Amino acid sequence: MNYEERDAYGMYKVHPTVGTGPDGRHGPGPHLMGADTLIGNDVVNKGGDDLGDIKELMLDMRSGRVSYAVLSFGGFMGVGEKLFAVPWQALKLDTVNKCFTLDVTRERLESAPGFDKDHWPDMADATWEKGIHDWYGTEVPRPTTLPM
Incomplete structure (x- = not known):
């Protein structure tokens, strides 16, 4: 969708x-x-291979930015699916095909750091954050804070 x-x-x-x-x-x-219109959007790679769909958007409440899109890949009807926190800047909106593109192959995504719905990582952990950004080839955003 x-x-x-x-x-x-x-x-x-x-x-x-x-x-x-x-x-x-x-x-x-x-x-x-x-945000609600983006959840459920398909994600494909540059070759057009289906990589899954966006299940959730993770907002950094300190900066007000989208940090990650949680991508669901594999499984059937939610069973056996693997979730991936993909840095927001790794995704590109394709307005012609109405989907997102991610520059990874299906095989590379299968080996990406992922998790299941019952074991979410600590996405606020700086070591975890650096590892995810390194894996996708993106930069960790510089910290900013919203005025309180």
């Missing part, structure tokens, strides 16, 4: 009489996207 199909509020719909969106534009996307 893609973000246009999950658009409960009509923010990505094309208005037939005034242009390309509810008010003559195409709504907020793709620069601003509703």
